[in-house]
Amino acid sequence: MIRADIVKMYKDVHTWVGIVSGLALFIAFYAGAITMFEGQLKRWASPPPALSTPVPLERTAELVSKTIEQHPDAGNGYTIHVATSADRPARMSWTVWPEGRSRGAPQETWYSALDTNGDLEVSKDTTSPVAQFVDVLHQQVGLPFDHEIAMPIMGAICLLYAIALISGVIVFLPGFAKDLFALRIGKNLKRMWLDVHNVLGIFSLPFHIIMALTAIVFAFHDQFYGVQNKVAYDGQLSAMFEANEPEHHVHPEERKVFLSPDLLMARLGEQAPGFQVKDIRYIFQRDGTIETMVNGVDPRYGHRGPDFGIVAVNAYTGDVMSKDYLPGHQEPIIATVTGFFALHFGNFGGVPVRWGYFFLGLAGAFLFYSGNLLWIESRRKKARKTQTDPVQPLKTKVLGALTVGVSLGCIAGISVTIAAAKVLPSFTSDIAPLHSWIYYLTFLGAVGWAFLRGTARGAVELQLFAAACTLAIPYVSLASFVIPGFGWTSEGGGFLIELTALAGAAGLLVSAHRTRIRVRRSPSDSIWHVSGINSREVMT
Structure with missing residues (x-):
């Protein structure tokens, strides 16, 4: 049994660490969920x-x-x-x-x-660069900085994330048996939200541990190798890698031509059955040698790239020259490193795993959103002990506005910049900077609106706004189908993007309706209370 004072300490740690890192992690998880279908999004958004x-x-x-x-x-x-x-x-x-x-x-x-x-x-x-833009948002937790600056910040946030996971588990342990499957639906909305928060957190804990650890490794990859190089290898790590790296460059052979792609694929199929080739890349080095890298997938294994594995071959014979990144054929140490990439990217197990990661990503985003709002509402209980007419202090109003503005601003910004992908090519060829401008203007506008209107009104209005932005995705597809010269009809995966957007917009509309009801029923000391709206039913 864990002592009550220890549980309280870890609860405070979990709360404050979660608050500090939660908003950035919401962006990372929401954008990361979308990257599970980056290929389909590219095809939908590309003319x-x-x-x-x-x-x-x-x-x-x-x-x-x-x-x-x-x-x-x-x-x-x-x-x-x-x-x-x-x-x-x-x-x-x-x-x-x-x-x-x-x-x-x-x-x-x-x-x-x-x-x-x-x-x-x-x-x-x-x-279209929009899929890459969403991926960068995910990698950099929404920070509009150069990659070299944003990644260490992301790493620090993920360290806080790991602390929040550990402390959250410790807080949950005393009531584990009682609360594990508890989902009390009723008038006590705070209790219901806490139950949902706890259940999602516990059942998705392995996923969150994987995300935290792998993100830390990605963020501090160069620093880890730098420390190893100085402490353990006396500055010789690069030389050791070069010495141990298998030679996969070949010298040109006179009067011989490369194997045709179909023959090369047949030869590779004999050596790596199950590896499905996507691309064959020929690189002509300055020393006159030739490097041939084949990208592809093997659904049975994880991959080193976001959605592909790599094998080096001889362009003349098709012989495999390096299996370091070939799925299912790696040495144990290299396969372990590849496992980190595969677990983070969710590039194993095919479509079911990708959908699973998609929903886990959305659930993770909800955890950070609900965690902040739960902390705000929990202040009411403490305030009632010392105040006869408790009200929400300024710090909780600021946190509430930030939580609503950042979270819903992220959803709206990503939706509207994805929808714009079908429109922008008609006006300019330099599209990439415009996606960034569209997203950040929408995002900052939503944050400003949340502060202007307050948490309660802002939550309702911004959910409606985010729903409208998300509906713009299927709308531009419909417009491109019925209006000559407007956009284009997508091939391969278009319906997936549009149906997912419709489902997301429907969820936001339902959430806006429920939030409006909550605002009407909230007591005066709740963050959801709006002055001038009668409270017909007090929920605590």
């Missing part, structure tokens, strides 16, 4: 290519030859897309870095195809 149908794999050599002849930059490296879609609209692509810039500088991607006469067509990449 159709202005290119002919991708050539068969058997004509790849002809396409490559004509592309390099007319665009020599492609000779530095190119990718053959085995699986094409709206976000990979052609059989071949290559990347161009601005003249005089390093490889870390902004780049342009181009696609090439052959028309019915065999003539070359090229087009600049028109893949």
Whole structure:
């Protein structure tokens, strides 16, 4: 049995650490839930290519030859897309870095195809950046800073997150048997919200532990290796990696050509059955050697990339040259590291796991939202002991407005910038900065509105606003279908995005209705009380 004073201490730790980190984590979890279907979102948001149908794999050599002849930059490296879609609209692509810039500088991607006469067509990449923008929001917990600045801050927030998890479990333990399956639905809304908060927290605890630990590793990846390098390896860690890295560059062979993609895939299938190839990337190094990296998936295993594994092969023979990132064929130590990536990205187990991560992400966002509001309401009980006519102090009003504004502003901002993805290409080609402006203006506007209107009114109004923004996603799809020249009709996964948005908007509308009822019934010392609205039924 844990002593009551220890439980109280950990409850205070859980409360304050959760409050400090909760709003940033709401953004990370909500945006992270959406990234579970990043591929479908890319296809939905990307305009159709202005290119002919991708050539068969058997004509790849002809396409490559004509592309390099007319665009020599492609000779530095190119990718053959085995699986094409709206976000990979052609059989071949290559990347161009601005003249005089390093490889870390902004780049342009181009696609090439052959028309019915065999003539070359090229087009600049028109893949929508909105999915990448949402992913960056997730990675940087909504911070609009450079990645190098935002990641350590994210890491610090995740350390607080881990502390909140540990302290929350300790607080819950004394009443574990009694409260584990408790969900008391009735007039006591605070009790019901606390039950939901506890049940979600306990049953999704493994997921939250995984997210906290892996996010900390991602945030402080360079620092961890830096400390290891100095303390354990005497500054020789990089040299050790280079010495142990398998050689997967090959020298060009005279009078020999690369295996065609179909033959290379057949050869790879013999060595790695179950590995489904998506892309084949050829990189021509400055020393004259050739590196061939094949991206693909194996549904039976987790992957090192967000949704793909990698294998290095010999372009002439198809022999596997490095299995370090090949799903199901890694050494135990490397497979352990890959496990961290796979557990965070949810890139194993196929569609069921992705849907599971999606709902767990939304549930996690609700935990942080409800946690702050529960703390605010719990102040009422303490205030009644010392005040005859208790009212909510300024600090709780500020926290309430922040919780409502940040959470609903995030939902509205992400929804409206996703909807804008189908509209913006009609007006400009420089879309990426506009997505950032749309999101942050919507987000900051929602936060400002919450402070202006107060927590109660702001919650109702911003839920309605967020629902309208979310409904804009299927609306622009409908408009693109019925209005000539407006947007485009999506291929592959479009209905998934639109139906999910409809479900989300419906949930926000129901929540707004329930919140309005709560506002009408709340006592004067509740954060949900609005002066001038009669309280027909007091809920404590």
